[in-house]
Amino acid sequence: MPSIRDRRTQIARAFTEPRLAIMLALGFSSGLPFLLVFGTLSAWLREAGVSRTEIGMLSWVALAYSLKFIWAPAIDRIDLPVLARLLGRRRAWMLAAQLLVAVGLAGLAIADPAHFLLGTVAMALLVAFAGATQDVAIDGWRIDAAPTEEQGMLSAVYQLGYRLALICSGAGALYLAEFVDWRTAYFAMAAMTLVGIIATLLAPVARPADRAGAPAPAVRPGFSFASAVLEPFTELVRRKGTLVVLILAMISIYRLPDFVSGIMANPLYIDLGFSKSEIASVSKLYGVWIGILGAFAGGIAIARAGLMPCLVVGGIAGAASNLMFAWLATAGHRLDLLTLSISLDNFASGFAGTALIAYMSGLTSPAMAATQYALLSSLYALPGKFVGGLSGVMVDQFGYPTFFVLTALVGVPVAVLSLLIWRFDRESAQTGRRPVEAEETEPLKERSAPA
Numbered sequence: 423m424p425s426i427r428d429r430r431t432q433i434a435r436a437f438t439e440p441r442l443a444i445m446l447a448l449g450f451s452s453g454l455p456f457l458l459v460f461g462t463l464s465a466w467l468r469e470a471g472v473s474r475t476e477i478g479m480l481s482w483v484a485l486a487y488s489l490k491f492i493w494a495p496a497i498d499r500i501d502l503p504v505l506a507r508l509l510g511r512r513r514a515w516m517l518a519a520q521l522l523v524a525v526g527l528a529g530l531a532i533a534d535p536a537h538f539l540l541g542t543v544a545m546a547l548l549v550a551f552a553g554a555t556q557d558v559a560i561d562g563w564r565i566d567a568a569p570t571e572e573q574g575m576l577s578a579v580y581q582l583g584y585r586l587a588l589i590c591s592g593a594g595a596l597y598l599a600e601f602v603d604w605r606t607a608y609f610a611m612a613a614m615t616l617v618g619i620i621a622t623l624l625a626p627v628a629r630p631a632d633r634a635g636a637p638a639p640a641v642r643p644g645f646s647f648a649s650a651v652l653e654p655f656t657e658l659v660r661r662k663g664t665l666v667v668l669i670l671a672m673i674s675i676y677r678l679p680d681f682v683s684g685i686m687a688n689p690l691y692i693d694l695g696f697s698k699s700e701i702a703s704v705s706k707l708y709g710v711w712i713g714i715l716g717a718f719a720g721g722i723a724i725a726r727a728g729l730m731p732c733l734v735v736g737g738i739a740g741a742a743s744n745l746m747f748a749w750l751a752t753a754g755h756r757l758d759l760l761t762l763s764i765s766l767d768n769f770a771s772g773f774a775g776t777a778l779i780a781y782m783s784g785l786t787s788p789a790m791a792a793t794q795y796a797l798l799s800s801l802y803a804l805p806g807k808f809v810g811g812l813s814g815v816m817v818d819q820f821g822y823p824t825f826f827v828l829t830a831l832v833g834v835p836v837a838v839l840s841l842l843i844w845r846f847d848r849e850s851a852q853t854g855r856r857p858v859e860a861e862e863t864e865p866l867k868e869r870s871a872p873a
Contacts, residue, residue, distance in 0.1 A: 441567055442579050444625045448516075448560050449583025450590075451618020455523050455553030457591040457706075458530070458611055459546045460484050465596065465688040465701065466604050470536035474689055478814025480543060481685045481807065486550040487557070488803040494558045510627040512566065515559035517622045522552035524615040531608035556618075563625065585710060590614065592706030600698035655797060657787055665846050669785070672737075672839035673798060674805045676778050679741040679829040680771050681806025685813045690747065690822055695755045704757070709764045716772025723773070724780055730844040733781050736774030737840050741833025743767040744826045751822035778802060 457463075460481065467477045497515050501507075505514035526549035533541030564580065591611060598607035659666050691701045723732045746763035753759050782798040817825045 441626070444621050445564065445567075445579045446583040447617050447621035448563070448625070449580035450587045451520060451583075451615065451621065452553075452557050452560050452580070453584035453587030454591050454611065454614055454618070455527070455549050455556075456484075456487070457588060458527060458595065458608070459550045459553070461684065461688055461706075462592055462595045463530075463546060464685060465692060465698065466599065467535050467542075468689040468692045469604075469698075470534075472535055472539065474686065474814035474817045476539075476814065477689055478685055478817075479811045480546065481813070482811045483543070483546045483550045485804070485807050486547075486554040488800045488807060490554040490558055491797065491800055493555070497555065497558045498562060509622075512559055512563040513622050513625060513627065516556060516563065516625075517619065519552045519556035519559060520615050520618045520622060523549055523556065524612045524619075526552060527608055527612035527615070531605045531612065534605060567626070585714060588710055589707055592710065593702040596698045596702035596706060600702070654787075658785065661787065662785075665843070668839055668843050668846070670801060672836065672843060673778070673782065673802045675832055675839075676737055676836055677740070677774065677802055678806045678809060679744050679832045680774070681803070682810045682813050683744050683747060683826060683829045685810045686817055686822070686825065687747065689814075689817075690751060691760070693822075694750070696757075696760065700757060700760070704761050705764050708761070709768045712765055713768040713772040716769035717776045718772075719769070720773040720776030721780075724777065729777065729780055729784065730840070730847065732773075732777045734837060734840045734844065736770070736777035737836035738833045739770040740774035741830050741836060743770040744830040748823045748826035748830070751826065 464477050464481070467480065468474070472480075501511050502514040502518060505518060508514070509517060526545045529545035529548065530542060533539075533545055535542040560580075595607045595611055598610055662669060687705070688701065691705070720732060720736065723735075743763075743766045746759075746766050750756070750759050750763045782802070785798060813825070816828070820828070
């Protein structure tokens with residue numbers, strides 16, 4: 423056993439490790455595009471006079487983040503011409519994606535939804551696709567860059583960089599739009615991609631051989647959709663039996679209220695007369711830290727009370743918090759009520775997100791954890807984003823208060839399904855099968871944007 427002094431020396435050495443600085447910058451680069459095609463963009467669209475129905479449908483561009491598992495195998499196996507020879511496979515894909523993000527953000531600034539909505543849609547699609555591709559490449563570099571025992575530190579630093587980017591692309595972009603204009607805000611965000619580009623060029627080449635003594639993966643002719651997707655799914659079905667139906671149903675609707683309401687949150691604030699600086703300060707700056715607090719609270723609660731109770735509580739709280747937005751929509755322009763709504767919603771969202779990620783991680787098999795987790799995370803995000811595309815239609819049809827009440831009611835089936843799964847898991851544990859709570863968990867990677 424190493425002495426306390428030795429462990430302190432190792433920790434101090436870890437914080438001076440150049441890869442951590444690279445990882446912080448890459449985490450920032452990964453988080454930068456997300457809000458710029460989701461929450462922040464919806465505020466610009468609403469201010470430009472775009473209808474809520476169109477804003478809801480335009481949110482579908484963010485589906486790229488949920489569908490990235492489709493082209494991830496290609497990124498894992500194919501070398502980009504010229505760039506791969508100069509930078510290595512991982513860094514080549516990272517640089518190409520970052521350059522496309524920069525081009526797309528500059529294109530959004532030039533298009534301007536008030537004058538060229540079609541161009542805005544095209545550029546948003548480019549940013550979303552490039553951002554999702556960058557995520558895959560950065561994850562691959564991170565995994566290859568360090569042995570397993572160092573992955574925790576890299577992941578923590580990555581999360582910090584990602585959250586800082588959310589503040590920049592949320593609060594920062596809204597402040598610039600308020601005091602200058604939207605075009606300047608998006609040009610500034612395009613310039614911020616230099617953080618990731620410089621980090622990519624400075625990053626060392628990382629190969630699996632650095633970690634396990636194995637050669638880097640090559641293009642495998644035997645790769646197929648069946649081996650990549652169907653086999654991990656059928657393994658889960660074999661292991662969980664008929665219970666998998668309830669599990670998949672619960673996962674698919676667990677974060678539905680958060681995804682659907684998140685799209686209409688910024689249009690609500692604009693329609694109620696809140697300034698962009700007020701939205702930035704309360705929702706995109708203060709709200710992000712409250713969400714982080716909720717996520718940590720969820721982790722502590724799981725450690726003390728167990729996973730399944732927290733899963734039930736998180737599902738109910740995450741949906742019920744939407745009632746605050748119904749109240750806000752009825753009350754009108756009240757900064758105190760906006761702050762309270764953001765506080766409760768983001769804390770509940772962070773808590774629920776931690777519980778769901780822990781549960782999904784525990785469902786995976788060690789032999790195919792990455793693929794199964796990618797499939798489960800896509801399942802929890804896809805329904806919300808598909809339905810979210812119709813959120814504007816619902817608001818135009820029923821109004822904001824009714825819309826947010828309807829999204830809150832999703833908490834009822836979530837609670838019922840969670841309780842049923844909890845009951846079956848307890849019965850399985852009593853008969854000798856390994857309970858979900860005993861499975862190992864992994865940290866949160868894809869989060870929905872704070873409201």
